[in-house]
Amino acid sequence: MALVDHLWLAGQLHQLTFQPFGTYGISYDIYTRPTEDPVPGGWESPRVKTYRELIKRLRAAGFGHHQYSDHCHTEVAALEAYQVMIDLTHIRPNNKLSTTVKGLKLHYIHDMNLMDVSNEVKLGGHLAQRLVGPAPRNLVHRLVGNGHNLSAPLQPVPQGHPGVPPLYTTPSPAAMNVANYVM
16 A cells, blocks of 8 residues: 555545535546556556455445446445545555556536436437447347337348448458348
């Protein structure tokens, strides 16, 4: 664990007492190369070990998994959430987080139902009610099969459609075959 600037931390903690009570999220991003590269250039350790340590501490503090490296806690004081975030620096081994962290942030979410549009941007949600152009057939069928409702029925992609393969899709025999897409 790195040496802590207690004067700076005291100033932060004082400011946190004026923040609202509610839902807070902690997000982290860890550099891959410093974590996995061989010693002396890195920790020569699988990333999953770092993530497991972080997740274990977040869960113990009442934070639930929200998405990839974002964990949320409802009904918590800002000061308490901040302390949990700071305590993440104690993961084992010492100094690992401070030498591999790309970002570590605490964020307040005033109204999760308003601010989280994850389900709305997924196919079938309010912001993606139907396909606009070709999309991979099996991917679409898997989503529709999981209860995502579309406002229009799926259609086959006509031979020679200019959207096949879609932009940024690596050309391959499968990517060039219009039967592998719906729209």
